[in-house]
Amino acid sequence: MSYTAETVQLLSPEGSLVENDRTSQYLPIIEKLSDEQLKDFHRQMVVIRRFDVEAGNLQRQGQLALWIPSIGQEGAQVGSGYAARPQDHIFPAYREHVVGRIRGLDPMRLIEMLRGLSHGGWVPSETGNFHLYSIVIGTQTLHATGYAMGIALDGASGTGDPETDAAVLVYFGDGATSQGDVSEAFVFAASYQTPQVFFLQNNHWAISVPVERQSRTPLYLRSTGFGIPSVQVDGNDVLASYAVTKDSLDAARGGAGPRFIEALTYRIGAHTSSDDPTKYRDSAEVERWSQRDPISRFETFLRAKGAGDDFFHEVATEAEDLAADVRARTLTLQDPPTSKIFEHVYTDPHSLVAEQSAWLTAYESSFEEAAE
Template sequence: MPSPAAGPATTTIRILDPDGRFVEDDTNAEYAAVARNIPDDVLLGLHRDMVVTRRFDHTAANLQRQGQLGLWAPSHGQEAAQVGSAHALRPQDHVFPSYREHAVALTRGVDPMEIIGVFRGNAHGGWDPDARGNTHIYTLVIGSQALHATGYAMGQRLDGVVGTGDPGVDACTIVYYGDGATSQGDVSEAYVFAASTSAPVVFFLQNNHWAISVPVSVQSPTPLVDRTRGFGIPSVHIDGNDVLAAYTTTLAAADDARAGRGPRFIEAETYRIGAHTSSDDPTRYRGDDELAAWVARDPIVRSERHLRARGVDESWLAAIEEEAEDVAADVRRRTTALQVPPMEAMFDHVYREAHPRVAEQRAWLRAYEAAHDTAGGDAA
């Protein structure tokens, strides 16, 4: 029996080409029309957040090499996908990241040092989502956040904040994960529950081509954008290094989810320029030519070229670079000044509300410290 014929080629939504030129044709017409009307202040904000995030990312990587952090997961190369999608959200929307969404976290109001605290080991979780733009804490268990997000979105529907027609009330949830996570059962289960309950969740896949050392071509013999269609979830494939493609497609997907039209899926094809984490050596499994080809598609360079073509003042671009360096200097200063947190901090965020068992354990620790004169968290 002959092999089945290959399916139709995947259409990729792209609005800015690698040289920063605006593209408008039959493949992207509805999104390009929206992009043409994006105000200048939004375009400048998108670029600013990408530049600041990359400088923060490089600073954190250097701090890890200096022994200040136990681990770091770099985001270099994925700024456009993250910043574009995050800017498309409303304040009442909820965000479930993995562990590489530094641009998303910063855009939604997470303090850089709260991210640093996670990778330094000073924070038992991260931050209060309610105080950080409804941005939930990083998830290191691969793919589990897809279920967390779907469950939360099911709750949004039950709470009546979907399909009311009020832009100040209607909300959705977005979850970020990588190509490697699509091989986890949790993600497929999330698709099942999201589709069957019409949960207002946007699945945002950053396909950066490598699940540590395993290429996406080994993980899936078919395009990942086709995966959710089998579950009944509409999907779109975008150039993940194009910030306008990420922004406009997420606007549309989030609007559909909030309106009660069910879950949506976006595959942003991008590339992890750095290592999987600071414990990884990517030179052992990928070639220089492949890396160079993706470096040439840099999302920040693309955005900068587009802004220059629009006549943005050079002084503004220089000011953004200066701001990014100020953020980096502040992170370096505050990181090296960090102290060992008190041992009692382990009890602070186990539950949202006070719990008698946790109170009992806290009291035991205080009595132990008092008996051994180890108050202040210096116990061995």
């Protein structure tokens, strides 16, 4: 399943702007971006890809239990991530590394989580309202819808003030659309006209199942049966991802109800470090999508606008510096105390938790006594 006549594409694979009836409403949004903002799009894509590669290497070297790569999906994530306002809440799946970084998340929090040193990851209020990763497929769409219902019921959207009105942006993949949770989220979002945007990253593979086996029709049509307007975009086009998401979030924030975006992209790497995509995927398909790479496409665009070698060298250096820093910090990580298991289970002290903590302390102590 690939691009259709309805796919919004602002930047061609050759790196030039596309002007047609489908892009006319979105090009003015792009024209408002400064050169520095455009360069930040490129910077974030390049830096997170280098981090992604380094994290994968660390996993192969036994430093992480698992790694979940996002290589190839940077355009969809950076564009949509920058479209959100500070007051918006973002609910990721488990591959939105760069969206977290855009919102202020230290990538080391991802490393700690996938090393098994964290029981949750981070506090959303400290990471730009970027909520926790959700490993269970599709559940985050219900979390996001519930939060969006709360925003609406609190009167925090649709007031006409774009500086304070809030919305929710939720990410999920094509495989998640086969889960009942997503359909339930559509039902409640449509019923309550929630201020939220569903952002589907169609990377064409739900682990080893191709998208055409999951759905006989384009996925952007899925939400229309629930009464939720939808748009299909070229997810490897960072400009289209930004413009369509910004337009959709503005509408949701303003009280127009939920929106759905299907971003057509591709998972260049494995589903996770535990997966071997060569067992089920044709290398020719990977090569075709690699030619649509969001980073090289956008670099061509920036060079045409006057960006020179100095800028691209600066970005490459920043990417290498982050990779080196992450590696150095990963190698110094220490196992947390077992008492961390019992922290934050309840807001107030709880007798059962205290009893369990005491039992575990005594159990661990018994090994020390036996050793003596």
